[in-house]
Amino acid sequence: MEQNIFARDAQSLRPALLAAITAIALMLADWQHADWFNPARHLVRRAMDPLYVFASYPILSGDWLTEQAQSEDRLRRENAALKAELLQNNVRLQKFAELSAENTRLRGLLNTPLIIDGRMLISEIIGTDPDPLRHILVINRGSDDGLSAGQMVLDDQGVIGQLMDVMTHSSRILLISDKESAVSVRIQRTGMRGILNGTGDSGRLSLQYVPNTADIQLGDQVFTSGLGERFPAGYAVGIVSAISRTGSTEFAQIAVKPKALLEGGHHVVILFSEPLAKEQPHTDSVTTKATGKSGSKPNQALEKPHYAAQ
């Protein structure tokens, strides 16, 4: 009994020092050779998978409850609104079908690969990563649904991110706003290419390595370019929201506001599409002015559609 009470005092410096030094050694080892710890990380992820599945039930049942509790009047109004929207979209699709056919013909003439829109899978966001510093979402689909790491994730407005870890029944999405995320993009108006980095702020991405003299304006639309062979080409990413050109640096600082709802969304779409690096669906809308601008860039194969537009 006495021993227990005084056991509290028996704290010697040596084991604590040893543990602290071991911890520092671990940090250095993880910094230099992160792959050494992959088995341990993988094990923890696997253990978290059933937890994520369990956590998705309250969210799903909450959805079910709100659906059940809606009044008939509200459902009628919603139905009418959706029908009107469907009609509008169908009219737009007719135009797209014609453009798509024309595009296919032109691509046939140029011997460039066709754009293949892959299968899609709708999934529900069931949570976020425990670390508030990272921009990572957890969804309720995993390798059982055929997902694999690297697939692109979208919502109805634009690109959200890519699948990072795929577990059996859940996956983790690295958002484009995460500090470690980068997307290869193209400015729609000029066709200029760039790399869009996350900043850790979900309302602001940063377009890297754009020279001070580049033709870029507020409101320019930014699309994926497909050059990184990760993200398929031609999906909306964001809008240029701020440009600052200072004489002190060679590159302009360009902020891009993401189009997708990175924080508030509820459903996401996962695209099953092999990222063909050569596909260029948006180059047809590029004006002739753009050709001279981007002609200085090295990849000549990618410039072909520009000439077709001329």
Added chain:
Amino acid sequence: MLRNNVSLLMKGRRLSGKADPMWAIPISLLIGSILTVYPLPHFLLAWRPDFMLLLVLFWVLLQPAWCGVWFTFFVGVLTDLLLDNIIGLHAFLFVVLLYAVRFLTRNKRMLTFFNLWGIAALVTFVYMVLYFLGQRLAGNVLPLWYWASLLPSILIWPVLYAILQRWRGV
């Protein structure tokens, strides 16, 4: 006075049935890990208390015969794995913090509920400051709501204490 308190304490221990923490420790860690990684909506994320820190504090202060430096180290590594941090960061922070706590409380015979609550609040605050400084050194600027988890951590301590009191060793 002191003798009186000690005998009261012993009586308390006898009343609580001298529960063996053999299973309570791993089970509390398991539940703590689940609460640490349980998926939450984005607006709630910052308000999640630091369960692992509070647990390690409870066991090291109140069950020192079972939980020492290497227990602290192990829980730290587990926290790093759960949070996908660089491995060893929380282990280092926990070991240093808990050593400081035990060194500074070595002469306190009585760890009453309110003493412990104060210690828990202070330790959580110092932990957050150290973590903040560590992240600043690594070049990460933390948003202001990083500090939001301080209050829930302090408020959750009485709950944690009430649940785990049965296995209190000293």
